[in-house]
Amino acid sequence: MSSNPTYPSAWHCHTLQCGPDSLRLCEFGGQVLSWCSAGKERLWLSPLADDSGSKAIRGGVPLCFPWFGGRxxxxxxxxxxTRRWQLLRLEQGEQQAQAKLAFSEDDHTLALWPYRFQLTLTVTLRPGELDLALTLHNTGTESWDFTAALHTYLGMAPDTPLPELVGRHYFDKLSDGQDKEFLQPIAPNPIDAIVPGLGRIDAAGLSLHNHGSDATVVxxxxxxxxxxxxxxxxxxxxxxxxLESAVALQPVTLAAGAQYQLGQRLRLG
Ligand SMILES: O=P(O)(O)OC[C@H]1O[C@@H](O)[C@H](O)[C@@H](O)[C@@H]1O
Incomplete structure (x- = not known):
């Protein structure tokens, strides 16, 4: 297993390599930080991201669970x-490289949310493609509700044309959830939109496929x-x-022993 010395040591980073494409991810937060494909960085990571290994990292693909948004x-x-995940597997390959990380309840999480769970993140890198699958497993004896998101920071301008979104209705978090119609361009205005559904979005030569989500958050x-x-x-x-693959509209109830998968696949072209 290779660790990456260029990121803060508190993040515990690793590199996946698949032919010329590469990816960096870290155990802190189970977070993908970088995806280089066709010679270009596709994600955004803030140069001011907190490096202490105790606060959320701004950028890459943060994982939101067991709730999306504020409480x-x-x-x-x-x-x-904001917790350290366990790296279970890291496999390099010319056609496919894959990493698997897991995170379960501990005393800290039980104090905040009194349920047992196991999260598994499978990160699969193929030439021109990144597939992220988050499996949520209720390992306890009672059911629990969750909302969640793969909070993907794409390295592209906020006024990038998003043809699938134009004309769609969304809930505007900036105005108490008012129903609005999506207009382009977004920038330079802030946007915080929960767009119901939307399995696929094309954005500047990148296609995103969300699955297991009830909304795309922009x-x-x-x-x-x-x-x-x-x-x-x-x-x-x-x-x-x-552009986030999210369960954000309606909490999902997961029965004891049940599993749920939330994912996002990003592909060039
Ligand atoms: O600053 P945070 O906690 O990472 O959240 C960033 C944003 O994340 C988005 O997903 C939310 O819809 C926004 O409301 C929020 O401001």
């Missing part, structure tokens, strides 16, 4: 992105929002767009 007095987007803080975020450089709102 009074509890960590934003749950706790999965987020960019805009200039004023970026200024308010300590871990985003002021002008960097123009460098990324989050």
């Amino acid at each position: 009074p007095g509890l960590p934003s987007h749950g706790f999965a992105r 987020w960019n803080p805009g200039p004023s929002g970026a200024k308010a975020l300590a871990d985003v450089p002021d002008a960097a709102f123009a460098e990324f767009l989050c």
